[in-house]
Amino acid sequence: xxxxxxxxxxxxxxxxxxxxxxxxxxxxxxxxxxxxxxxxxxxxxxxxxxxxxxxxxxxxxxxxxxxxxxxxxxxxxxxxxxxxxxxxxxxxxxxx
Numbered sequence: 001x002x003x004x005x006x007x008x009x010x011x012x013x014x015x016x017x018x019x020x021x022x023x024x025x026x027x028x029x030x031x032x033x034x035x036x037x038x039x040x041x042x043x044x045x046x047x048x049x050x051x052x053x054x055x056x057x058x059x060x061x062x063x064x065x066x067x068x069x070x071x072x073x074x075x076x077x078x079x080x081x082x083x084x085x086x087x088x089x090x091x092x093x094x095x096x
Contacts, residue, residue, distance in 0.1 A: 008044070008047070009040065009043035009044060009047060013043055014036060014039045014040045014043060015039075017039035017040075017042060017043055018032070018035040018036045018038075018039035019035075020039075021035045021038055021039055022035050
């Protein structure tokens with residue numbers, strides 16, 4: 001899973017880096033939080049450096065979300081039908 005922006009790594013990226021740190025240190029018990037925080041810090045620093053280098057080189061990307069056409073505007077007739085159908089049910093329940 002890719003990171004959500006230039007300096008925030010995803011949980012999957014942090015998990016993998018944390019695991020590699022754990023292995024590199026000989027698989028010690030009880031240091032998972034320390035490894036997680038170190039992995040997150042390392043990745044954030046790397047992403048920040050990569051982003052800055054790309055910005056200096058002019059390799060930035062602008063994302064534009066497309067506007068999707070709506071084939072027809074929402075209709076109120078469905079809501080009106082649901083409201084009309086529920087009234088007899090409510091009235092019959094009150095009579096019980």
